[in-house]
Amino acid sequence: MDVPETVVLEQEQEEEALISGSEAIAVACKLADVDVITAYPIRPYDTVMQYVAKLVANGELDCEYIVAESEHSQFEIVKHAAAVGARVFCGSSGVGWMYAFEALTVTPALRLPVVAMVGNRALDDPGAFGVEHNDALAVRDLGWMLVWVDTAQEALDTALIAWRVAEDRRVFLPCAIGCDGAFLTHSQSLVRIPPKSKVQKFLPRYDRGDLLLHPDNPITIAPQVNEDWLMEIRKQTDEAMRRAKGVIEEAYRDFENTFGRVYGNPFFEEYQTEDAEVVLVGMGTLSMPVKVAVRQMRQKGKKVGFVRIRWFRPMATQELQACLSRFKAVGVIDRDFSLGSPYMSGVLANDIRSVLYSASARPAVVGFICGLGGREVTVPDVRQMVEILEKAASGEPVEPTYWIGLRE
Amino acid sequence: MERSYAVEIVYRGIFQKNLAKNIARGIVLAARREGKVGIAFGRYGDSPERNGIPAKQFAIVAPNEEILQESMAQYEPKEVDVTIVLDDTLCKGVESWAWYGLQPINKLLKPGGTLIVTSLLEPDELIKFIHRKPYEYNLAIVKGAASFSGLWVYKDDHTDVRVLGAVARVAPEMVSLGSIQQMILREWKNELKATSAEKSYSRITMRKVLPHEGNPEEPYSFVLPRWYEMREGIAIPAIPVGGKYNEEGGFAATPNPYFKKFSTRTMRPVVDFDKCVKCTLCWLQCPDTCYNVTPDGYYDVNLDTCCGCGVCEAVCPVDGCITMIHETNFTDHKSQWKMWKQDKQAYAKWVDELRRSRPPRSHGFQYRGQYEKELASIAEER
Numbered sequence: 001m002d003v004p005e006t007v008v009l010e011q012e013q014e015e016e017a018l019i020s021g022s023e024a025i026a027v028a029c030k031l032a033d034v035d036v037i038t039a040y041p042i043r044p045y046d047t048v049m050q051y052v053a054k055l056v057a058n059g060e061l062d063c064e065y066i067v068a069e070s071e072h073s074q075f076e077i078v079k080h081a082a083a084v085g086a087r088v089f090c091g092s093s094g095v096g097w098m099y100a101f102e103a104l105t106v107t108p109a110l111r112l113p114v115v116a117m118v119g120n121r122a123l124d125d126p127g128a129f130g131v132e133h134n135d136a137l138a139v140r141d142l143g144w145m146l147v148w149v150d151t152a153q154e155a156l157d158t159a160l161i162a163w164r165v166a167e168d169r170r171v172f173l174p175c176a177i178g179c180d181g182a183f184l185t186h187s188q189s190l191v192r193i194p195p196k197s198k199v200q201k202f203l204p205r206y207d208r209g210d211l212l213l214h215p216d217n218p219i220t221i222a223p224q225v226n227e228d229w230l231m232e233i234r235k236q237t238d239e240a241m242r243r244a245k246g247v248i249e250e251a252y253r254d255f256e257n258t259f260g261r262v263y264g265n266p267f268f269e270e271y272q273t274e275d276a277e278v279v280l281v282g283m284g285t286l287s288m289p290v291k292v293a294v295r296q297m298r299q300k301g302k303k304v305g306f307v308r309i310r311w312f313r314p315m316a317t318q319e320l321q322a323c324l325s326r327f328k329a330v331g332v333i334d335r336d337f338s339l340g341s342p343y344m345s346g347v348l349a350n351d352i353r354s355v356l357y358s359a360s361a362r363p364a365v366v367g368f369i370c371g372l373g374g375r376e377v378t379v380p381d382v383r384q385m386v387e388i389l390e391k392a393a394s395g396e397p398v399e400p401t402y403w404i405g406l407r408e
Numbered sequence: 409m410e411r412s413y414a415v416e417i418v419y420r421g422i423f424q425k426n427l428a429k430n431i432a433r434g435i436v437l438a439a440r441r442e443g444k445v446g447i448a449f450g451r452y453g454d455s456p457e458r459n460g461i462p463a464k465q466f467a468i469v470a471p472n473e474e475i476l477q478e479s480m481a482q483y484e485p486k487e488v489d490v491t492i493v494l495d496d497t498l499c500k501g502v503e504s505w506a507w508y509g510l511q512p513i514n515k516l517l518k519p520g521g522t523l524i525v526t527s528l529l530e531p532d533e534l535i536k537f538i539h540r541k542p543y544e545y546n547l548a549i550v551k552g553a554a555s556f557s558g559l560w561v562y563k564d565d566h567t568d569v570r571v572l573g574a575v576a577r578v579a580p581e582m583v584s585l586g587s588i589q590q591m592i593l594r595e596w597k598n599e600l601k602a603t604s605a606e607k608s609y610s611r612i613t614m615r616k617v618l619p620h621e622g623n624p625e626e627p628y629s630f631v632l633p634r635w636y637e638m639r640e641g642i643a644i645p646a647i648p649v650g651g652k653y654n655e656e657g658g659f660a661a662t663p664n665p666y667f668k669k670f671s672t673r674t675m676r677p678v679v680d681f682d683k684c685v686k687c688t689l690c691w692l693q694c695p696d697t698c699y700n701v702t703p704d705g706y707y708d709v710n711l712d713t714c715c716g717c718g719v720c721e722a723v724c725p726v727d728g729c730i731t732m733i734h735e736t737n738f739t740d741h742k743s744q745w746k747m748w749k750q751d752k753q754a755y756a757k758w759v760d761e762l763r764r765s766r767p768p769r770s771h772g773f774q775y776r777g778q779y780e781k782e783l784a785s786i787a788e789e790r
């Protein structure tokens with residue numbers, strides 16, 4: 001049999017492979033022995049479904065692989081499969097994710113641990129394939145956990161963690177993994193693939209307990225309710241999201257013990273922040289140009305650092321506040337927009353402002369909207385942002401929001 | 409008028425919705441003739457309505473906008489000056505299609521307030537159904553059967569204006585008969601209706617109800633759980649599978665402990681077991697699984713859960729075996745099969761009397777031309 005080189009066979013030892021972010025997610029599906037996977041093509045997510053299809057065709061992954069007739073059905077099918085006790089995976093991008101929106105909104109309150117990959121893509125119109133985070137961010141208030149990854153390795157590891165957290169009885173919430181279109185989904189890098197035996201140790205069987213929809217456990221789920229019930233149901237979902245934070249920490253500790261790969265603080269990564277005076281904050285693959293720029297500027301003596309947020313929901317409010325209130329100025333890079341929002345900033349910038357509001361020492365916060373529609377965030381862009389931050393740090397007046405990399 | 413007035417209209421969902429709405433609007437529009445302000449609204453939780461399920465409309469009238477706002481700060485009134493009941497079977501108490509337990513019909517009525525009921529019964533006959541209040545209130549009767557007037561297939565029988573006439577009588581500070589009549593002429597442009605309001609104003613039967621009068625039963629209630637007491641994932645446990653009817657066998661379904669449904673009923677099936685051929689059809693066809701199988705193979709209605717739809721009467725193949733009888737003929741939910749087992753002769757006599765006296769049905773007609781005949785007698789009375 002002609003086995004494609006990227007396909008991962010059962011192995012006892014960790015192995016290294018050159019794979020894309022999308023492929024890393026597909027490999028995670030195989031390692032997690034997912035039961036039901038639904039698909040509907042849209043770029044850049046479709047690369048995941050292609051890799052999954054290949055794994056199924058090669059007999060490496062035994063799952064129900066259903067190509068639905070639309071994203072709405074795609075997400076409804078996994079929702080229902082999760083209700084009957086199946087470990088599930090699906091994904092989408094841009095307007096495809098938006099087409100599934102009704103299914104997305106009903107999933108958290110039913111406490112169904114759907115794990116999804118969002119290949120971040122600009123929302124139409126105009127039709128564009130490049131990355132913007134507005135697609136995944138649209139569910140930010142609804143009870144979906146949202147995490148952004150930076151590398152293919154992190155995509156694989158985070159997918160395993162996502163099932164572990166989502167399927168934890170204390171949580172039972174859906175989780176979307178944001179993967180930047182093109183930069184992550186379509187570029188191959190070296191990834192260490194753990195043996196399945198270790199994954200099995202890390203990821204226990206999904207046990208739905210007394211919430212399992214099964215003839216032996218007769219229950220009704222998703223009834224119509226009135227004002228006497230809804231607030232209590234919302235509070236339950238809120239409490240699950242609050243508990244998720246501790247469960248995420250637990251999962252990362254266990255991940256480190258099982259696989260030996262250390263992520264440290266699960267919620268955000270700090271890069272050269274120890275003595276920094278100004279920092280940039282962002283999510284996803286923009287970390288690469290930002291880190292390069294930070295290194296270059298440090299060589300010139302600038303005290304600059306970078307904080308990359310992984311978990312956007314739940315947000316680690318206290319930890320982020322403690323971290324960011326150490327600096328004089330914080331620049332938040334949004335690969336998204338929130339038109340008409342406070343300061344006409346992006347979604348992340350406004351959340352960070354809110355995180356810092358109760359801090360005793362409040363740094364200046366500047367929003368940078370940058371890299372929309374797949375435009376690159378370049379090293380000169382980052383330098384420009386840091387210059388603005390330095391002004392803000394020294395008390396000079398600056399705008400609350402800048403569009404960076406815009407033809408002006 | 410110094411304060412605001414609240415009126416509650418309790419009616420049968422869907423069937424009486426327009427009638428209730430006409431009354432609520434009529435009160436506000438008539439009070440407007442006197443320079444007052446008001447709001448008329450349906451209880452949102454009752455919507456979308458279900459056939460026959462008890463539902464509510466409200467009318468609030470106030471001397472000015474500020475006082476109106478104060479009384480509307482609590483959207484659904486906690487107490488009312490007048491409760492209007494458009495079907496006397498509702499006097500046994502109401503259970504909304506949401507889960508509230510059974511509410512006495514006079515639950516919101518203030519001390520000294522008035523319960524207006526459209527009924528063919530005398531006040532003394534009605535009081536035995538109505539739960540007791542710790543204080544005095546008034547009962548007024550507008551003579552008439554439960555009306556479907558306002559429902560598109562039913563013709564106008566003036567119930568709306570007759571009730572409005574009664575409202576003017578019991579709460580003249582809120583709205584006068586003159587204003588009601590002006591409003592009728594303006595809105596309906598119908599002098600006969602204005603006359604009906606006036607006749608009703610003078611003809612209603614009224615009586616005080618004292619604290620010791622009425623049904624002494626505690627209505628069953630349902631305590632809503634706290635958020636952390638509820639099962640997560642909006643998962644509701646199924647009603648457990650039923651068991652034996654009694655020690656000797658048979659089968660009884662487990663009723664829903666939270667929603668009994670009987671307050672939807674205006675008629676109940678009465679089974680003549682001597683005629684039953686045990687064909688199973690009533691048991692099979694009842695949409696609410698109300699029939700339990702007795703050890704000797706008969707079918708006994710659970711009257712806590714029966715909504716009175718009449719399907720069993722329609723499917724029973726034996727003439728006169730199941731008969732729907734108006735609910736005001738009963739004060740309890742006793743098992744008919746047990747009554748029959750205890751004394752077959754007495755039971756036969758009871759069934760015969762109920763059938764022969766042919767109390768009016770709550771809705772629908774028993775023969776062609778009944779409506780025309782009834783209308784003629786209403787006109788005659790005028």
Ligand code: SF4
Nearest residue numbers: 694714715717718720
């Ligand atoms: S009237 Fe007959 S069919 Fe209808 S609910 Fe009652 S018992 Fe069942």
Ligand code: SF4
Nearest residue numbers: 684685687688690724
């Ligand atoms: S439908 Fe009539 S005859 Fe048949 S079992 Fe029921 S009561 Fe008896």
